[in-house]
Amino acid sequence: MNEFKDMMEELEQADGEEKKLTPKQAQILQAAVEIFAEKGYASSSTSEIAQRANVAEGTIFRHYRTKKELLISIVTPFMAKFMVPFFAARFTRNVFDEPQEEFENLLRTILKDRFAFAAENAPLLRIVLQEMAFHPELQQRFQEVFVKDVYPKFEAALDRLKEAGQVMDRPNGTIIRMIMSSVMGFLVTRFILSPDLEWDDDQEIEQTIAFIMYGLAEK
Secondary structure (H helix, E strand, O other): OHHHHHHHHHHHHHOOOOOOOOHHHHHHHHHHHHHHHHHOOOOOOHHHHHHHHOOOHHHHHHHOOOHHHHHHHHHHHHHHHHHOOOOOHHHHHHHOOOOOOOHHHHHHHHHHHHHHHHHHOHHHHHHHHHHHHHOHHHHHHHHHHHHHHHHHHHHHHHHHHHHOOOOOOOOHHHHHHHHHHHHHHHHHHHHHHOOOOOOOHHHHHHHHHHHHHHOOOOO
């Protein structure tokens, strides 16, 4: 799970912090991700996490005062990169910094970028989905990052496409909600609810794009 450690260090640097994850912290966080994803937060214990990380339980509490603090250490930075799937710095560069001339291309860029990230980080996504409803700190982080970093760029992209006649004149908030619901619904089903089904991923991406653009009704 090197992707997880790299992500944590990248986010720390992005926040202007100098500290790095120690090897033991990386072991603890990786073990916690695995245990929380398998059993859920409420059913997990710090003793299980310590055993999986091959450290003493007291070591966990030297780095994280409570199990909840450990959870927040995992989920908060991950939310800033995925749960509002359009606000990661890398993602906004890929999608919004390069103006899209067609609505279909914008949707395809969004889906392919988030699909790749979900495929690499499905255990973290599972934790976020399980725990966000029960932890106001996570909900607050979601709102802060979305309003500040994502929504303005998404609006600007939609406004350009409206002017070009690519998108109907509906409130941007409504359009964004519909896009996000469809993208997240696909990714949650693909990687969390039914990962063992026989998936044709390319076809599912194209079908999701078609649904967002045209809906299901016969014209």
